[in-house]
Amino acid sequence: MILMKDIYKTYANGVTALNGISVDIKQGEFVYIVGPSGAGKSTFIKLMYREVKPTQGTIIINEIDMSEIKERKVPYLRRDIGVIFQDFKLLPKLSVYENIAFALEVIEESPRNIRKRVMDVLEIVGLKNKARFIPDELSGGEQQRVSIARAIVNHPKIVIADEPTGNLDPDTSWGIMKTFEEINARGTTIIMATHSKEIVNTIKKRVIAIEDGLIVRDQNRGEYGYEI
Amino acid sequence: MILMKDIYKTYANGVTALNGISVDIKQGEFVYIVGPSGAGKSTFIKLMYREVKPTQGTIIINEIDMSEIKERKVPYLRRDIGVIFQDFKLLPKLSVYENIAFALEVIEESPRNIRKRVMDVLEIVGLKNKARFIPDELSGGEQQRVSIARAIVNHPKIVIADEPTGNLDPDTSWGIMKTFEEINARGTTIIMATHSKEIVNTIKKRVIAIEDGLIVRDQNRGEYGYEI
Amino acid sequence: MNTAMKFRTLTRHLREGCKNIIRNGWMTIASVGAVTTTLILVAAFLALVLNLNQMANNIENDVEIKVLIDQTADEEQITDLGDNIKALSGIDTVQFSSKDDELVGLIESMGEEGEAWQLYEQDNPLSHAYAVKAQNPADTERIAKDILGMDNVQDVNYGRDYVEGLFQFNDYARTIGLAIIIGLVFTAIFLISNTIKITIMARSREIGIQKLVGATNGFIRWPFFIEGMLLGILGSLIPIGAILGGYYYLVNNLGVLDNYSFVTLLPYNPFAWQLSLIILAIGVLIGIWGSVMSVRKFLKV
Amino acid sequence: MNTAMKFRTLTRHLREGCKNIIRNGWMTIASVGAVTTTLILVAAFLALVLNLNQMANNIENDVEIKVLIDQTADEEQITDLGDNIKALSGIDTVQFSSKDDELVGLIESMGEEGEAWQLYEQDNPLSHAYAVKAQNPADTERIAKDILGMDNVQDVNYGRDYVEGLFQFNDYARTIGLAIIIGLVFTAIFLISNTIKITIMARSREIGIQKLVGATNGFIRWPFFIEGMLLGILGSLIPIGAILGGYYYLVNNLGVLDNYSFVTLLPYNPFAWQLSLIILAIGVLIGIWGSVMSVRKFLKV
Ligand SMILES: Nc1ncnc2c1ncn2[C@@H]1O[C@H](COP(=O)(O)OP(=O)(O)OP(=O)(O)O)[C@@H](O)[C@H]1O
Numbered sequence A, B: 001m002i003l004m005k006d007i008y009k010t011y012a013n014g015v016t017a018l019n020g021i022s023v024d025i026k027q028g029e030f031v032y033i034v035g036p037s038g039a040g041k042s043t044f045i046k047l048m049y050r051e052v053k054p055t056q057g058t059i060i061i062n063e064i065d066m067s068e069i070k071e072r073k074v075p076y077l078r079r080d081i082g083v084i085f086q087d088f089k090l091l092p093k094l095s096v097y098e099n100i101a102f103a104l105e106v107i108e109e110s111p112r113n114i115r116k117r118v119m120d121v122l123e124i125v126g127l128k129n130k131a132r133f134i135p136d137e138l139s140g141g142e143q144q145r146v147s148i149a150r151a152i153v154n155h156p157k158i159v160i161a162d163e164p165t166g167n168l169d170p171d172t173s174w175g176i177m178k179t180f181e182e183i184n185a186r187g188t189t190i191i192m193a194t195h196s197k198e199i200v201n202t203i204k205k206r207v208i209a210i211e212d213g214l215i216v217r218d219q220n221r222g223e224y225g226y227e228i
Numbered sequence C, D: 001m002n003t004a005m006k007f008r009t010l011t012r013h014l015r016e017g018c019k020n021i022i023r024n025g026w027m028t029i030a031s032v033g034a035v036t037t038t039l040i041l042v043a044a045f046l047a048l049v050l051n052l053n054q055m056a057n058n059i060e061n062d063v064e065i066k067v068l069i070d071q072t073a074d075e076e077q078i079t080d081l082g083d084n085i086k087a088l089s090g091i092d093t094v095q096f097s098s099k100d101d102e103l104v105g106l107i108e109s110m111g112e113e114g115e116a117w118q119l120y121e122q123d124n125p126l127s128h129a130y131a132v133k134a135q136n137p138a139d140t141e142r143i144a145k146d147i148l149g150m151d152n153v154q155d156v157n158y159g160r161d162y163v164e165g166l167f168q169f170n171d172y173a174r175t176i177g178l179a180i181i182i183g184l185v186f187t188a189i190f191l192i193s194n195t196i197k198i199t200i201m202a203r204s205r206e207i208g209i210q211k212l213v214g215a216t217n218g219f220i221r222w223p224f225f226i227e228g229m230l231l232g233i234l235g236s237l238i239p240i241g242a243i244l245g246g247y248y249y250l251v252n253n254l255g256v257l258d259n260y261s262f263v264t265l266l267p268y269n270p271f272a273w274q275l276s277l278i279i280l281a282i283g284v285l286i287g288i289w290g291s292v293m294s295v296r297k298f299l300k301v
């Protein structure tokens, strides 16, 4: 499903964030990405939906070679991937409802289906009563949950989550994790960067540890930690 | 040092975030604010540096009644309070160095002192080698550390931290907590909203638990949790 | 999948475009303000230049050819000459003026100084004349030459220096006027699209987010297209009001200039309406163009 | 604490203001573009209107009073009359013209039609005359009246209708010109400050952050002051270049219009330099005003 080979990424300012990474993630897997701050987790994740292009190396997603895909086709690829961004990336002038509906309008879903599905995910993340608010009227954790709702609303094949519980209290975090497990059980691939030792050690899944742009550990049902 | 009496806060959109809160925080205390997402923690914190004004109630900071202070005087008040914002609030066009130096330029510090102090805090948060980068070139955790550095650089009397470790790995988090304890030992009041059960339960301090805009628990050397 | 847009998506774009006008609040006001101001400028100068052009035409139309008739010509010959002139192509009017009329005209035109000449009324040295007007003033010279070749013509007189100078001057004025209008329209295009570009730049992050969530370029562009059109329409309202009201006032209040016969404004209907339409068209086209052009460079995410 | 700003803080503001010009990249380019375009417009019209005004003055200065002398006056009386006229206040020149000169002038001015009158050279019915010019053309009427009251004056002739009409027309033209200039300057003020306002609106979040970190309003405003000034200066560069270059070209290439004696441009030095200074002043003032005004409403955090 997701195949990376010898990926290097050097940003325009000269910082090398990834230093030769190879990974193979199968359909339906649940993968944690762990590592210290600035290790390259977000960069690694951004490669998958092409927010970032590798300096070198091959990425194949859903059998499509990302270096050969036409620019026009990228949006269609992204529709199969739901992303929870580390900085949320909500549209500031749209309401919670409109923000989530956007991901469905893009795929020309019918208004009826849009309404139903948006209400469903708002229920899941516990924000049904805040549907009409704009992001600036929400608390940090509420914004993060809107971002989660938008990522899962169109039932993508892959959900990519970059520290999705960083602004959530433990109870809400466990709720979100339960949702992820349910989605995962239905066959969705889940890739989640996290700093939460507790989550990683409780819900045991495959753990990829990144440090200084290198994969230092790749272990099924692993523990949190990135010491080799 | 910080005295609040019967504080109510209803936002313009009709949401009541605080529902009658009274609290007394003495100089040199270290206080955790815990509570579920959307409980009113950030609102409570924003009152102290007047990002938000109460709908009703009295706030006295450093012996100054906030409802009587002249608008002109507010900046001087804020210079005594170092704030780590939940959304970082870095100036996007300034480098890491300039962002931190800004807090010192404001108090007309000499260029020599500015240089020295900025370098010192960059050392503390481990970003000395990223001084020339702009925020967009940093990882989430690095941005959060810049925000921390800016808050403590001018040795404020009070440090207010809104989930300062939400984007940090455990090791870095412990490092930051160690810094807070050192600052606190030198007499600085520290008020920290957090979702980290581990931190609260390990470094035992006063815990104020907020739920639905009310203080449900206020306990010295308390545990994490907001059930009554 | 990429090609046919569903109808509901089109209505969605329309709705979003309209909503954006409101959502962007101050930015919209600032953009509409820029459109309004520049279009008022363009409208004022268009009205001014087109009217001045019209006045120049009026002056040129006043140019006439004076055909002095041989003193020896008899009445029949004079009538023949008149018919011959009328037979030329491009003739508008031919007016006979006896030598007495001519003297009266001359004395009048000379004002007080002319009185000295009244003594000579008995002994009028002038000739009978035809006053000829060309349909197209630019033909004046050609017609004058043709007439000069006819029988019984003593001389043909159309103030050659004056006419040539006039035409040359008017040509300069028209060129300058056209240059001003073209310059202003380009200025308007630049200023409006520049303003819109800044407001869209301020939204570049939002455009980037939309792309990351799976929107195609077309999907993002459509609401901007609608929004640009609406900006153009909104920005044209006040200029059009100013044209319709202001020109009405001018047409009805320029009596003070009545002693300048050539100062006649273009008629309110259809001129004010045509001008309004032009202004609306300029506003809408630049609005759309400015929006769609500006959004383009943020679509590469 | 609030009052005296330390010198190093002033240099800090200067440095920040300059850096912001670079940091804001596209926004700066867009602002400078708007300033440039509007100032070119203002400069072009200022140059046009001031030169047209000058030409109107030239035409008015051509107005002269023709004093017709009694046929019965002898040489001494004629000389006395000349002296009396010169003694009036506000007289520029007094020129004697014999009745023969007058006839020659008349025949010449009538062109081909005048030839008919040459027969009358022996029997010239005209009078000797003085041609009088007023220092200030507006005094023409008063001077003409004074002269009319003198001895040996047969008549005074200054084309009253023409002169009155001319002055009235020029007054209208000057009023319209002034209105255009004022309108354009206000348009420029609006468009420039509008553009700057949008760019600053896009930075409202940054201003809010600065306040939250303890900056006073003055501290935030200063770099914007500097930045506005720099925007004005940068935006004036091209317009000033256009003035200095374009006006130089015009002054040296308007020979084609030589046959219109009144078409003389204001001299390059000092006019082009004065105009450049005015444009620079407008640019800088609006730049500062627009910046400082726009930043004001985001300071309430
Ligand atoms: N847009 C960018 N331009 C330049 N350098 C960047 C950019 N984004 C990230 N970097 C650098 O690349 C490195 C890896 O960043 P990345 O965001 O992948 O870290 P991360 O593992 O997600 O860290 P965190 O846990 O703090 O979010 C960092 O050193 C960062 O400074």
Ligand SMILES: Nc1ncnc2c1ncn2[C@@H]1O[C@H](COP(=O)(O)OP(=O)(O)OP(=O)(O)O)[C@@H](O)[C@H]1O
Binding pocket: A136, A137, A138, A139, A140, A141, A142, A167, A169, B011, B012, B013, B015, B016, B017, B035, B036, B037, B038, B039, B040, B041, B042, B043, B044, B086
């Ligand atoms: N600017 C605002 N306008 C309107 N409502 C707001 C605003 N900011 C916060 N709220 C609302 O007030 C309530 C409390 O928000 P607050 O940010 O204080 O929560 P919090 O405890 O910090 O939550 P979190 O842990 O998610 O950051 C929430 O319901 C939120 O929707």
Ligand SMILES: [Mg+2]
Binding pocket: A041, A042, A043, A086, A162, B139, B140, B141
């Ligand atoms: Mg990251």
Ligand SMILES: [Mg+2]
Binding pocket: A139, A140, A141, B041, B042, B043, B086, B162
């Ligand atoms: Mg909060």
